Amino acid sequence: MAELKLLGVSLSPFSRRVEWALKIKGVEYEFVEEELQNKSPLLLESNPIHKKIPVLIHNGKPICESMIIVEYIDETFEGPFILPKDPYDRAIARFWAKFFDEKCMPVMGKALFGSGEESDKAKEELGELIKILENELKDKKFFVGDKFGFADMAGNLMAYWMAIVEEASGNVFVTSEKFPIFCAWRDEYANCSPIKEHFPPREALLAHFNARFQAAAAASASK
Amino acid sequence: MAELKLLGVSLSPFSRRVEWALKIKGVEYEFVEEELQNKSPLLLESNPIHKKIPVLIHNGKPICESMIIVEYIDETFEGPFILPKDPYDRAIARFWAKFFDEKCMPVMGKALFGSGEESDKAKEELGELIKILENELKDKKFFVGDKFGFADMAGNLMAYWMAIVEEASGNVFVTSEKFPIFCAWRDEYANCSPIKEHFPPREALLAHFNARFQAAAAASASK
Incomplete structure (x- = not known):
């Protein structure tokens, strides 16, 4: 083997x-x-x-x-395909994966861990990015072909981690009133096999981010 | 058709x-x-x-x-493969393509068009990045399998555009004394078909960047 x-x-x-x-x-x-x-x-x-x-x-x-x-x-490896077979669908999947990594990820970082003005600007920008995702997911369960795949995988920080970070930081970016379609995607995600069996435990993640925000607050208070 | x-x-x-x-x-x-x-x-x-x-x-x-x-x-489309066939080689090609786009590109932009301290820092960083490329290209004509391909294509800004930008800006990042292997790659690149028949004309690019640097200098002088 x-x-x-x-x-x-x-x-x-x-x-x-x-x-x-x-x-x-x-x-x-x-x-x-x-x-x-x-x-x-x-x-x-x-x-x-x-x-x-x-x-x-x-x-x-x-x-x-x-x-x-x-x-x-x-x-x-053999087994179910993660990227779709069709070249156009593959390009779309890669487009959204790149969007998550290059657009959403750095903005989320700044929104959560940036200071003052930088963080405020990033929060606004994050809202715009989620609006783009909300629009893209209209009438779709997942990003490509209604099947969990490559783009969704790249979006995992926003699909699972973000809500926990929101809870730990006290910042709420996403509500089902504001972004119902994005939230529906998140729900589908949470119920999707074999992914759902392999999320990191919610409590462990929450404790990790709580500690991280407490450390940041302590550092900022002692400046 | x-x-x-x-x-x-x-x-x-x-x-x-x-x-x-x-x-x-x-x-x-x-x-x-x-x-x-x-x-x-x-x-x-x-x-x-x-x-x-x-x-x-x-x-x-x-x-x-x-x-x-x-x-x-x-x-x-049919025709010669741009990405290699072997999955490991494909991963290596994608790695270097990403390195060019995410590491080299923004640093080059700052080195050339940034102001004062930012530009100085970026120039130093660019030297470090070229050193990494120099090391990777040891004993190789191109990035993967000695054949011009995906990673080289992603590196086109550094393989062709950069020398022209150096000339227009008066900044020299690369000399054959300092980076002989990187320069050898650049030479192979310049002689590689069908790429070499389809570079943008040197003179047009030089005129474009000359105008750009002159405009930047004028804007900075009138501040």
Whole structure:
């Protein structure tokens, strides 16, 4: 059997994308929990450029960058397809995956962890981005072909993590009154197999973000 | 025959990636030159989210984002493969394409068009990034499998545009003494068919960047 090792952090949405892809394919793997404050020599040597998780090591060869790993898994192992078969649908899936990673992710970071004016601006911008997603999801269960796939996977931070971060930070970006379609997508997501069996535990994530916001508040108070 | 229309800007490296992919596949297409100060209704309607070139319209369906379009072309048309066949090699090609777009591109922009301190910091950072590329290209003609492909295509700004921008701006980032391997890659690139027949004309690019730097200098002097 192929040796498959995933270097990751179990609460990270980036790691989870890869885990979900492996679960969808039904592939066995060894998960190696990394400490981001004290990265393992194996991680540093497997991803010398970015030094980031996740890294999938397949028969000794490392693959980096979560969505690139997901494509690798999709192309390498049998089982249900993660990217659709049709080239146009694939382009659409990649478009939204890129939108999540390059547009939504940095704005969410600034909205939540930025200071004052930067955070206010980012919150407004985040609302605009969710409006775009709301519009795209009109009449659709998932981003492409009504089947959970590549783009949805890339959107996991917004589909699952965000609500928990909202709770921890006291910032509410999304309500079902304001974004009913986006919320319906989130509900479909939460009920989708085999993803739903492999979310990180809600309580553990909440505790993690509570600690993070408390630390940020303490740092800001002591300035 | 399929109707294939490319909305682009002929001096843009992003447009060129798509043109090169179409040339490699030997596919006929209509090129529609866009004015970025006065975007066509077709562009705005085809890429309503980003409102950016290039957009490939294939049988009425728009595809956006240059490297996503290149993958679409690779998956849709017969002819030489742009991404390698092997999944691991594909992952490596995607890794370097992402590195160019997400790491090199923004740093180059800041190095060239940023002001004072920001620009100085970015110039230093750009040197570090070229060092990474120099190291990766050791003993290789191109990024994957010694054949011009996806990652090289994504690196076109650094392979062709950058030297011209250096000349126009008076900033020299790359010398063959400092980065001999990177320069050897650039030479291979310049001699590679069918790419070399489809670079934008050097003189036109130089005039474009000269005008841009003169305008920036005038704006800065009148502050």
